[in-house]
Amino acid sequence: MDTVVSRLRSFWKKFGIFFTDGYFWHVQRRFTLRYMRDSGFGRRDNVLEDVIAHNTKEVMNIVINGPQTIEEKVIVRGDLIYLPHFFAVPFINGLLHIITGSTFPRNMYPDLWYLAKQTLLFQRSTNDLGGALIITPWLKSMLPEFSGFKGLSNGNQALLDFFEVIIKDAIETYDEKYDRSFLDIYIRAMKEDMKQNKRSTYSVQQLQLICTDYMFPTATAVEMVLTMLVEQMLMHPEVQEKIHEEIDRVVGRDRAPTLDDRNKMPYTEACIREMMRTETPVTLGVAHRAMVDTKLGGYDIPKNTSVSVNYVSLHMSKDIWGDPESFRPERFIVNGKLQVSSDKSLPFGAGRRLCAGETFARQGMFLVLAMFMQQFKLSTADGKPLKQASKRIQGIITTIPEFWARVTPRY
Numbered sequence: 186m187d188t189v190v191s192r193l194r195s196f197w198k199k200f201g202i203f204f205t206d207g208y209f210w211h212v213q214r215r216f217t218l219r220y221m222r223d224s225g226f227g228r229r230d231n232v233l234e235d236v237i238a239h240n241t242k243e244v245m246n247i248v249i250n251g252p253q254t255i256e257e258k259v260i261v262r263g264d265l266i267y268l269p270h271f272f273a274v275p276f277i278n279g280l281l282h283i284i285t286g287s288t289f290p291r292n293m294y295p296d297l298w299y300l301a302k303q304t305l306l307f308q309r310s311t312n313d314l315g316g317a318l319i320i321t322p323w324l325k326s327m328l329p330e331f332s333g334f335k336g337l338s339n340g341n342q343a344l345l346d347f348f349e350v351i352i353k354d355a356i357e358t359y360d361e362k363y364d365r366s367f368l369d370i371y372i373r374a375m376k377e378d379m380k381q382n383k384r385s386t387y388s389v390q391q392l393q394l395i396c397t398d399y400m401f402p403t404a405t406a407v408e409m410v411l412t413m414l415v416e417q418m419l420m421h422p423e424v425q426e427k428i429h430e431e432i433d434r435v436v437g438r439d440r441a442p443t444l445d446d447r448n449k450m451p452y453t454e455a456c457i458r459e460m461m462r463t464e465t466p467v468t469l470g471v472a473h474r475a476m477v478d479t480k481l482g483g484y485d486i487p488k489n490t491s492v493s494v495n496y497v498s499l500h501m502s503k504d505i506w507g508d509p510e511s512f513r514p515e516r517f518i519v520n521g522k523l524q525v526s527s528d529k530s531l532p533f534g535a536g537r538r539l540c541a542g543e544t545f546a547r548q549g550m551f552l553v554l555a556m557f558m559q560q561f562k563l564s565t566a567d568g569k570p571l572k573q574a575s576k577r578i579q580g581i582i583t584t585i586p587e588f589w590a591r592v593t594p595r596y
């Protein structure tokens with residue numbers, strides 16, 4: 186879709202993966218998926234798993250051994266953790282490993298928390314359809330705060346700045362003799378394609394937008410799903426007890442959970458699935474434009490019409506789920522095993538525009554949650570039972586306000 190929101194992200198041009206289409210989108214999406222795969226994206230990869238596990242341990246160590254800096258105290262205070270940002274680092278460093286071949290060490294985690302904060306600001310400053318700015322773009326100058334323009338610009342600028350520095354360094358130190366990371370592979374392809382093609386789809390700005398597009402959900406959506414699951418556990422202690430029971434039975438206490446345990450831990454996996462069903466993260470998906478005149482469900486859709494999918498109606502259908510309002514992970518478990526075929530939810534969309542990060546997100550969420558729950562018991566900051574879910578903030582993704590939760594080491 187070509188809107189003021191998509192344009193303000195990308196130098197008022199059409200770059201990236203989310204909001205491009207046609208030949209440009211096809212070439213650029215295929216290239217990123219093909220070459221990021223070499224670093225473990227979209228598949229099972231031991232090195233990527235180690236990166237996510239190592240960073241999860243580092244973040245948990247801030248609680249176990251106490252914060253060492255003022256910045257760490259913004260995320261951890263005694264036995265209180267600040268959500269969702271507490272969960273951000275393993276995902277962000279996982280993606281940085283894929284894109285840049287390196288990660289930020291603990292003394293630079295504050296930069297990643299800042300990135301997560303600004304990205305969340307962007308997510309909350311509009312909605313799936315672009316909010317008021319889409320219909321009345323002039324609001325951006327007259328009411329920059331009210332229209333969300335300021336939050337969108339500031340949040341987006343943080344992402345652009347973050348990757349501008351990284352990409353500049355990669356270009357300056359580029360050596361065509363060997364590829365250090367996905368960035369080098371892209372730079373080489375860009376140089377070659379630009380020589381051959383006057384209208385190349387590759388460019389430095391496009392690379393910057395690829396990085397921001399992949400980082401955007403990595404720094405917000407995955408940690409928000411886990412955060413909402415924490416809220417569920419605070420409201421329904423039996424969910425937490427069942428996850429603990431499963432971890433103790435399958436993994437024990439002498440080693441950390443790994444992705445090998447995912448098949449053997451159907452309840453934990455089902456909780457993540459049920460969380461994304463009951464609280465659809467991207468309620469109306471990403472709007473796309475019809476490329477040609479077409480028909481959909483008996484309706485004529487003229488070329489250039491904006492089309493959105495209402496995933497909430499699917500996830501809340503009484504016909505499909507029977508009791509859609511209940512948080513009931515057991516619905517996905519048959520004879521003690523996760524039955525993926527019984528999961529008719531589509532939190533990551535479907536078809537050609539299927540979320541490019543589904544595998545990365547699902548694997549990462551399982552690993553971070555399992556490691557976290559093995560170590561800690563959760564309770565509310567004030568020690569009182571949580572009776573009511575907090576208000577939902579409908580932005581591009583569904584979020585809840587940041588909050589502190591109490592964690593007690595289990596052993």
Ligand code: HEM
Pocket residue numbers: 202203204214280398399400402403406407410461466467470471472532533534535537538539540541542543545546
């Ligand atoms: C809980 C986590 C996530 C959810 C629920 C989610 C959901 C979605 C949905 C619904 C779409 C739109 C599909 C459509 O256009 O029909 C999408 C697109 C996309 N997602 Fe995700 N996503 C998540 C995490 C991630 C992560 C971690 C990444 C990157 C590492 C990612 C990268 C993308 C990209 C690049 C697209 C655009 C694909 C395209 O238009 O070709 N997502 N996602």
